[in-house]
Amino acid sequence: MGTAISGSSRPTASRPGSRSRALGPGAANPVCVEGPMSRYNPAEIEPAWQKYWDEQGTFHVTEDPAKPKFYALCMFPYPSGSGLHVGHPESYTAIDIVARHKRMTGHAVLNPIGFDSFGLPAERAAQKENRHPATITRERIAYFREQLQKMGFSFNWEREVSTCEADYYHWTQWIFLKLHEQGLAYLAEVPVNWCPAQGTVLANEEVVDGRYVETGDPVERRNMKQWMLKITVYAQRLLDDLDGLDWPEGVLEMQRQWIGRSEGAQVRFEVEGKGAFEVYTTRPDTLFGATYCVLAPEHALVSTLTTAEQQAEVETYIAAAKNKSDMERQVAADKEKTGVFTGSYATNPVNGEQVPVWVADYVLITYGTGAIMAVPAHDERDHAFASKFGLEIRPVYDEGKGHDYQAAAWAGDGAAVNSGAFDGMAMAEFKAAIIDHLEEKGLGERKVNFKLRDWLFSRQRYWGEPFPIVHTEDGGIHPVPAEQLPVALPHVDAYKPTADGEPPLARATDWLHTTFEGQPALRETNTMPQWAGSCWYYLRYMDPHNTELPFGQEAVSFWNQVDLYIGGVEHAVLHLLYARFWHKVLYDCGLVPTKEPFQRLFNQGMILAYAYREQSGKYHHPDGVVRRKGDMSTITSAWNQQPVETDWYGADGTPVEEKLGKMGKSLNNSVDPLEIVAKYGADTLRIYEMFMGPLEQVKPWQTAGCEGVHRFLSRAWRLFIDEETGEPRPFGTTSKPVRKALHVAINEATEGIEALKFNTPISKMMEFVNACRGNTPAREEAEAFALILSPWAPHLAEELWKRWGHTTTLSYEPWPAFDASALVEDTITLVIQVMGKVRAKLEVPKDIGKDEALALAKADPTVAKWIDGKTIRKEIFVPGRLVNIVAT
RNA sequence: GCCCGGGUGGUGAAAUGGUAGACACGGGGGCCUUAAAAGCCUCUUCCCUACGGGGAGUGCCGGUUCGAAUCCGGCCCCGGGCUCCA
Numbered sequence: 001m002g003t004a005i006s007g008s009s010r011p012t013a014s015r016p017g018s019r020s021r022a023l024g025p026g027a028a029n030p031v032c033v034e035g036p037m038s039r040y041n042p043a044e045i046e047p048a049w050q051k052y053w054d055e056q057g058t059f060h061v062t063e064d065p066a067k068p069k070f071y072a073l074c075m076f077p078y079p080s081g082s083g084l085h086v087g088h089p090e091s092y093t094a095i096d097i098v099a100r101h102k103r104m105t106g107h108a109v110l111n112p113i114g115f116d117s118f119g120l121p122a123e124r125a126a127q128k129e130n131r132h133p134a135t136i137t138r139e140r141i142a143y144f145r146e147q148l149q150k151m152g153f154s155f156n157w158e159r160e161v162s163t164c165e166a167d168y169y170h171w172t173q174w175i176f177l178k179l180h181e182q183g184l185a186y187l188a189e190v191p192v193n194w195c196p197a198q199g200t201v202l203a204n205e206e207v208v209d210g211r212y213v214e215t216g217d218p219v220e221r222r223n224m225k226q227w228m229l230k231i232t233v234y235a236q237r238l239l240d241d242l243d244g245l246d247w248p249e250g251v252l253e254m255q256r257q258w259i260g261r262s263e264g265a266q267v268r269f270e271v272e273g274k275g276a277f278e279v280y281t282t283r284p285d286t287l288f289g290a291t292y293c294v295l296a297p298e299h300a301l302v303s304t305l306t307t308a309e310q311q312a313e314v315e316t317y318i319a320a321a322k323n324k325s326d327m328e329r330q331v332a333a334d335k336e337k338t339g340v341f342t343g344s345y346a347t348n349p350v351n352g353e354q355v356p357v358w359v360a361d362y363v364l365i366t367y368g369t370g371a372i373m374a375v376p377a378h379d380e381r382d383h384a385f386a387s388k389f390g391l392e393i394r395p396v397y398d399e400g401k402g403h404d405y406q407a408a409a410w411a412g413d414g415a416a417v418n419s420g421a422f423d424g425m426a427m428a429e430f431k432a433a434i435i436d437h438l439e440e441k442g443l444g445e446r447k448v449n450f451k452l453r454d455w456l457f458s459r460q461r462y463w464g465e466p467f468p469i470v471h472t473e474d475g476g477i478h479p480v481p482a483e484q485l486p487v488a489l490p491h492v493d494a495y496k497p498t499a500d501g502e503p504p505l506a507r508a509t510d511w512l513h514t515t516f517e518g519q520p521a522l523r524e525t526n527t528m529p530q531w532a533g534s535c536w537y538y539l540r541y542m543d544p545h546n547t548e549l550p551f552g553q554e555a556v557s558f559w560n561q562v563d564l565y566i567g568g569v570e571h572a573v574l575h576l577l578y579a580r581f582w583h584k585v586l587y588d589c590g591l592v593p594t595k596e597p598f599q600r601l602f603n604q605g606m607i608l609a610y611a612y613r614e615q616s617g618k619y620h621h622p623d624g625v626v627r628r629k630g631d632m633s634t635i636t637s638a639w640n641q642q643p644v645e646t647d648w649y650g651a652d653g654t655p656v657e658e659k660l661g662k663m664g665k666s667l668n669n670s671v672d673p674l675e676i677v678a679k680y681g682a683d684t685l686r687i688y689e690m691f692m693g694p695l696e697q698v699k700p701w702q703t704a705g706c707e708g709v710h711r712f713l714s715r716a717w718r719l720f721i722d723e724e725t726g727e728p729r730p731f732g733t734t735s736k737p738v739r740k741a742l743h744v745a746i747n748e749a750t751e752g753i754e755a756l757k758f759n760t761p762i763s764k765m766m767e768f769v770n771a772c773r774g775n776t777p778a779r780e781e782a783e784a785f786a787l788i789l790s791p792w793a794p795h796l797a798e799e800l801w802k803r804w805g806h807t808t809t810l811s812y813e814p815w816p817a818f819d820a821s822a823l824v825e826d827t828i829t830l831v832i833q834v835m836g837k838v839r840a841k842l843e844v845p846k847d848i849g850k851d852e853a854l855a856l857a858k859a860d861p862t863v864a865k866w867i868d869g870k871t872i873r874k875e876i877f878v879p880g881r882l883v884n885i886v887a888t
Numbered sequence: 889g890c891c892c893g894g895g896u897g898g899u900g901a902a903a904u905g906g907u908a909g910a911c912a913c914g915g916g917g918g919c920c921u922u923a924a925a926a927g928c929c930u931c932u933u934c935c936c937u938a939c940g941g942g943g944a945g946u947g948c949c950g951g952u953u954c955g956a957a958u959c960c961g962g963c964c965c966c967g968g969g970c971u972c973c974a
Contacts, residue, residue: 039926250892257891260973281974294974337972367973374974380889381972451973569892569968605893606968660967691912693901698894698967705900708912711927718927760902763911770911774928831907836955838907862941876954882906886954 038726040717042681063558070107075567079140087607100791104815112541114161123463163533170486171550194222227458246600260451267444269346280368285430288419289396290373297321298365307343383409462504464527569603605698611667612656619668624651683793690758741771743822784816831882850877
């Protein structure tokens with residue numbers, strides 16, 4: 001934030017940390033310049049229409065069985081302290097265009113908005129400012145709401161939800177009780193990142209090199225009692241039901257990989273006199289090549305298997321692994337594998353060989369059985385490990401090309417060798433045969449495994465939903481009865497853990513101590529993660545004021561499921577997977593009619609912005625930066641310390657280099673949408689957001705690009721409104737080129753909205769205005785134009801509609817019909833190619849035949865020159881398009 | 889390393905087997921104006937030109953085709969994500 005905004009455009013809501021300065025000379029406000037009284041003035045018409053829509057309840061929607069329904073949803077925002085930047089309205093604008101179009105095609109449209117308002121940043125702000133996070137959050141929401149309302153989105157504001165309010169989290173808790181009732185919630189000891197100095201648990205991204213990134217305090221892994229949700233029970237269904245969804249292929253693929261189904265076998269390895277462990281493998285066909293085994297450091301059998309001589313080394317290794325985060329373990333092991341020998345040997349069940357058992361952190365306790373059989377000849381990771389520690393590498397497949405197994409692993413198919421009775425088999429046959437063999441002998445069994453793990457569902461934080469759970473002294477864990485909900489967040493004296501490391505809620509001693517069926521009891525002091533509220537908000541929107549249930553059956557049977565969901569690809573896995581999981585649980589409880597929550601999903605591309613950095617590392621806001629062409633300076637790049645030439649200069653004349661990056665505080669390149677609204681109007685902002693390029697594409701914001709869009713809207717205004725009087729210009733008569741341009745635009749808009757391509761329709765609407773060349777078209781054409789423009793630029797369209805004498809909103813007018821006959825011309829431009837190169841263009845009747853076209857082509861002097869003296873080998877004729885003469 | 893996106897003028901882009909650069913931004917020239925702003929007209933991929941044209945060109949190399957930005961194979965670069973999943 002901290003972007004330049006003119007004083008007059010200051011939003012009324014207070015916004016912490018903001019500043020303002022006067023607009024520079026180059027940033028004249030076209031809205032305020034002198035001129036005719038009735039020029040296009042969004043500052044006047046936009047608030048008026050926003051007021052009208054609000055007062056008239058234009059977009060209020062009810063469950064009307066006479067209409068088909070459409071549920072359009074954008075991912076709701078987290079109300080951060082810095083407000084929305086111009087990247088956010090991209091998906092809201094796209095959804096709004098679809099919603100407005102669907103109303104015009106007779107649908108009952110649900111297009112709600114709300115706020116994902118629990119979460120860590122507000123808690124941090126509360127600690128710093130010593131204010132209640134609810135107060136801070138509500139202030140932030142007020143500014144977000146103002147920003148959204150000034151962009152003219154047709155949201156169902158009467159359905160707004162905020163996940164941190166008791167009337168919402170009441171029902172989040174209610175759904176948790178359902179999960180608990182279904183046996184899907186349980187307590188488990190789970191390792192967390194514990195920071196003793198802060199007395200708190202940290203998220204993975206807050207820990208780097210074993211230290212808290214903010215303070216540098218050391219972090220250790222510590223087991224804590226945590227609530228878990230059994231999402232793994234749903235793994236197969238979460239995988240199977242992806243098939244019917246209209247989602248981007250990339251997102252489906254990421255979900256499939258995250259769920260990570262694999263088929264293989266679980267095999268038992270005996271250690272003489274010390275017991276046995278099981279390994280999971282997808283390659284039971286390589287069992288004869290298993291030359292050692294590896295246990296995860298956390299595996300229960302490690303201490304039993306460690307011999308006296310190896311004990312010191314193993315213990316040191318385990319201690320080191322324990323304090324590394326999963327991420328660190330991965331990064332370190334990518335560079336070089338580590339591990340230690342336990343001193344014990346296990347029996348390979350298929351050939352009776354004794355193989356050494358090692359401990360290494362490249363084996364994860366959380367996957368499979370936490371133990372593996374290692375086949376270095378056929379697995380890269382095992383190969384790297386075996387090479388480092390001098391373990392045997394024994395191939396069990398001959399791939400037929402003399403592969404050097406000592407140099408590298410090879411995981412492909414071939415003919416089995418060194419595998420006793422199985423020699424000669426190919427992979428598929430071998431797999432089936434050896435699993436049968438293992439099952440017959442009782443050495444193992446067929447097994448399906450998933451990468452997906454149960455969901456760690458508790459946080460040691462204040463600003464989240466309290467669990468509706470009490471603990472009695474006898475160790476009993478009891479759900480709070482549904483009629484006693486909500487369990488309200490208590491007030492606490494500080495938003496940090498207690499002195500003995502209990503979560504912040506433990507500070508509320510009056511709240512903490514309660515009774516359960518007459519016995520003294522303590523309330524659960526963990527809170528739910530931020531995902532909880534966003535797992536079901538799309539259902540609450542269907543029936544947001546229900547005080548008896550999270551949502552009523554009547555509402556949910558009408559709205560059914562979300563028809564179109566637009567949001568960032570960063571939520572491709574977790575949010576979407578968690579919401580799908582809860583939805584399936586609710587489905588199993590008979591509370592929702594569909595197996596899946598979101599039928600169609602679309603990811604908008606991130607909007608980037610140029611950032612300008614001087615060699616000291618300081619960022620200059622793009623507003624003050626200018627390019628002085630030809631005036632090059634050489635500076636040391638703050639990005640890579642290399643000398644770099646630049647002709648960009650900050651407002652103070654300092655040379656700066658340009659780089660594209662995420663819009664945000666850290667690069668000092670955010671742009672507040674209200675700044676653009678003040679300068680150009682909401683309609684310009686909306687259209688520019690869409691005009692920048694395809695919705696799914698990552699693209700850079702350039703405020704200057706708004707100029708062209710604003711000019712287009714001004715030109716459209718002038719086309720229909722007399723700028724001196726403000727009266728509508730008299731309508732003209734229709735003409736062929738204008739009618740054609742209109743129907744091209746109607747077609748492009750109609751198809752574009754369906755395909756979520758919102759950029760090219762704008763070009764076609766610009767072409768329509770250009771085609772009119774200042775001559776007002778016929779009334780029918782003008783009105784059709786306003787109607788197709790209205791999803792993109794609703795304020796301008798409404799204003800024109802009103803000035804043409806209509807007395808109600810155009811939001812429910814029928815969408816204009818496309819007439820293909822308007823596009824038909826009598827003649828076409830026929831392209832004449834010789835050897836694939838364009839040599840001439842001829843104006844010919846549209847239905848010209850091949851013979852006639854070729855005759856005309858050959859008669860053209862330029863064409864004649866190119867085929868003169870050559871033999872014609874082939875003649876291509878594409879009706880209505882081109883002729884290609886192949887001559888050599 | 890693996891997975892997912894993406895490379896087209898000075899810039900954002902359009903064209904998904906048939907005229908590469910629509911529509912805009914920026915820039916040049918002109919009109920209007922006492923002047924400026926706004927507006928309007930016009931040029932604007934690069935190179936050559938005897939001004940008629942000609943040649944090259946969609947990250948690089950190759951292929952298929954009468955014809956490729958578009959389809960196929962190989963490579964390079966950029967952005968995002970990642971749980972060594974046995």
